[in-house]
Amino acid sequence: MIVLGCNGFSRVSEFFSERLGATGINKHYLLGHDAAAALLIDGRLVAAVEEERLNREKKTTDFPVHAIGWCLEEAGITFDDVDLFAFPWNWTPEVLDGIRDGIRASSLSEEAKTRLLGDMADLFEQVVSHEAILADFEARTGHRPDPAKVRFVPHHLAHATTGYYLAGMKDSAFLVSDGRAERFSTLAGEIRDGRITVFDDTATGAQYSIGTLFSCITRFLGFVPNNDEYKVMGLAGYAEPPSPNPFVEHLLRLHDDGRYTFTEPLRTDDLHSHDALFEEYFGPFEDTLEYTSRVAAAAQQMLNVATAHQVRHLEKRTDLDRLLFEGGVALNCLNNTPMFEGSRFEDMQVSFGASDTGITIGAAAHAWLGHAGTGPAEILAASAPVGPYLGPSYDEAAIEEALEGFAGRVVATRLDDDEVVERVAQLLTEKVVIGWFEGRVEHGPRALGHRSIIANPGFDDIKDIINTRVKHREPFRPFAPLVLEERAPEVFDMGRKTSSPYMTFVFPVRDAYKDRIPGAVHVDGTSRIQTLTDEGTPRLTALLRRFTALTGTPCLINTSFNVAGEPIVCSPTDALNCFMGTEIDHLVLGNHLVTKTDAAN
Incomplete structure (x- = not known):
């Protein structure tokens, strides 16, 4: 069983540039970054590489034609040898309908709603639908996968499976948190014997994404969203969070079911939707260490509070003692240590592929685990932790x-x-x-x-x-x-x-x-x-x-x-x-x- 996972879109950067002005430091603001490919053979990960390593464009969103080519060459195979093609997105018409319903119910003006509805319909048709993804694959590789061999894996399930597979496929609870998937920003559940159970009531919509909010703050501080969040983490060490913290006291709302919301929902179509609110909390922006570190420390505390709240609820829902934390938010290492130490879980793992760099691995593993021929014996045979040294080597x-x-x-x-x-x-x-x-x-x-x-x-x-x-x-x-x-x-x-x-x-x-x-x-x-x-x-x-x-x-x-x-x-x-x-x-x-x-x- 040979499974090829791939992530990347030929036109996603162009689309967001044209429709949302996502250029320059804003170009990674939404989806499609971290293009990559990965190859599993009989459950063993034999090759994985990010497209940026080969095309030399940092955090490239482009279709991973070089990464796919290298993976196939490394294994000595062609497209005809591949049994399954796995993509870490599942944009269905039902997903699009849900997004449209959310836009119609929003507080946007009618003009803004009409424009955004059109943008989402075009994004679906031109970039992210099943047909658009397969057409992109064919246009860039010359190969059209047999539809019977294609698996579209929901983005957050790809994240969860990445953590599960790389950690050795032991039964685990999971929390996924990132900017956004098809519709949601966080998801929790369990993985037992390779099968995922999602706690549906834990799903948080994209308009309440702690990952996107942190990216908005990253952008507000003058850095590249979906890329420079680690700079905000670094700045946070230079100050104590303000007391009271306006992010925690006024913006974040924790709910009894383990979810959280914001008093002012995000507008992912507006890169600056919360800038005025940030200045209301902290005063007009100042490009000084004192100002930026104070905002960073406040943002870090807010993220810690939100994820700790999710983990406390997850602890009540599962009897498993191992936690997998995946998604872009899981790269916030300042949050991970107190999150684990404050939990009852005996172990917590964050993989080297926690962000979208790793979802091709997760998509391929999810497709393999879901194949009719993959049973307990096959899972056991492949159940060893996987190290990160998976890309090209040079003799x-x-x-x-x-x-x-x-x-x-x-x-x-x-x-x-x-x-x-x-x-x-x-x-x-x-x-x-x-x-x-x-x-x-x-x-x-x-x-x-x-x-x-x-x-x-x-x-x-x-x-x-x-x-x-x-x-x-x-x-x-x-x-x-x-x-x-x-x-x-x-x-x-x-x-x-x-x-x-x-x-x-x-x-x-x-x-x-x-x-x-x-x-x-x-x-x-x-x-x-x-x-x-x-x-x-x-x-x-x-x-x-x-x-x-x-x-x-x-x-x-x-x-x-x-x-x-x-x-x-x-x-x-x-x-x-x-x-x-x-x-x-x-x-x-x-x-x-x-x-x-x-x-x-």
């Missing part, structure tokens, strides 16, 4: 070819594995920044050790050096530390968590280590950590062990190998271009240690 010949393209500009030294670890560990005892490139590209929005920039967190100014000289981004942005899983509780107050391999949880740094790893400690005394094991990232783990032995410092800084506005590097040439365009000191490219010619002389 020695590809690396050497890329290096030849930079002849005269770089000097490369070929090392064996032990020499790489020893040389790089020695370099990291100094105030240097190193690009680290190995193995398959990681899936998801965060670099997890295969396409990373690493540095020694023991220097007070290393964060400023990386932000300004390498990443070209805001100085308030924090960096994540790598730490050995067995030593993590010694350095961080991890509460009930024992690991955090995907940077999805934030923990306080213990007092004894705050002065030892200042470059990896945020202003509020916390860190978003990545725990390492020998099984997960053997060479990077060996490097950290050696570095710790040399310095006594049990952490390394890890940030994504890219600059602001660009996707994480994928190929050796991508890595070399980023290396040459920044003040990165050294590059580890597979087993080659690379320096710039001017630095070598």
Whole structure:
């Protein structure tokens, strides 16, 4: 059984640009971002990659023609070998009717209603309907899938299945929260033996989306919605939320059934619908750290309150002791730790594919699990946690070819594995920044050790050096530390968590280590950590062990190998271009240690 999952639309960005003015920093405001493809063979995930890694357009919405092509090539198959084609959207005529009913019942003017009704009808017909998706697939690939082989998976069920599949397919409760799916923004339920039960009364409409509201605040603060929410999280550490918090006291309404609403519903057709309300709460916008951090802290507290309310209700509905949290809101790691610690669940997992980067995996897994030939034995055979290293890798010949393209500009030294670890560990005892490139590209929005920039967190100014000289981004942005899983509780107050391999949880740094790893400690005394094991990232783990032995410092800084506005590097040439365009000191490219010619002389 071969299942291909794919997400992306050729015309969605163009449509929202024409109809809603979603251009520039607003271009990711609604749906269709994070185009990708994934391939399952007999329940095993053999390939998955985001289109942005290949077409080099960050958060691209385009049809994933390169990602699909790579997945098929990686497996050595063609479209004729694929048994099921899975799409993580299910826009049916009934969904469109529901959206129309909501527009007609809204407080919009008749003129605005007429315009929006027309826009939604055109969006359905031209972009997201079953027929439009299949026509897009055929236009971009030359292949028209047999309708009997096609599965349209509701967006939130794809999210839930992503978490379930990647965590090893153990019975779990789930909460999905994001900007919007076909109609809803949150959904909760259970997955038992591969079958999903949705608690229908937990569904929250898109007009009350905490994810979209957080994106509106992101936009209000001058950042890119559906992309820069992590900047708002970073800013939140610079202030305490106001007391009383107007977001919590005046905008958010919690209901006894576990849902929440807003006193002023969102208008997803208006990118600035709540700007006046934000200024009413906080005063006219000021581009200052004091103002933006106060708004960010208030927004963060509101999101924490809303999701904790949902979890308390979910606890009453299920007897399962494992929680999966998926959707874009689940990437808000400031929320995840208190959400888990305040719950009765024994474990909570947030996958590396929690945002729309992972829904192609979930759609493919959902189609496989729903196939008549998939039973308990097949699920058991495939039931192991899946790591994030799923994308393209490059052999020695590809690396050497890329290096030849930079002849005269770089000097490369070929090392064996032990020499790489020893040389790089020695370099990291100094105030240097190193690009680290190995193995398959990681899936998801965060670099997890295969396409990373690493540095020694023991220097007070290393964060400023990386932000300004390498990443070209805001100085308030924090960096994540790598730490050995067995030593993590010694350095961080991890509460009930024992690991955090995907940077999805934030923990306080213990007092004894705050002065030892200042470059990896945020202003509020916390860190978003990545725990390492020998099984997960053997060479990077060996490097950290050696570095710790040399310095006594049990952490390394890890940030994504890219600059602001660009996707994480994928190929050796991508890595070399980023290396040459920044003040990165050294590059580890597979087993080659690379320096710039001017630095070598």
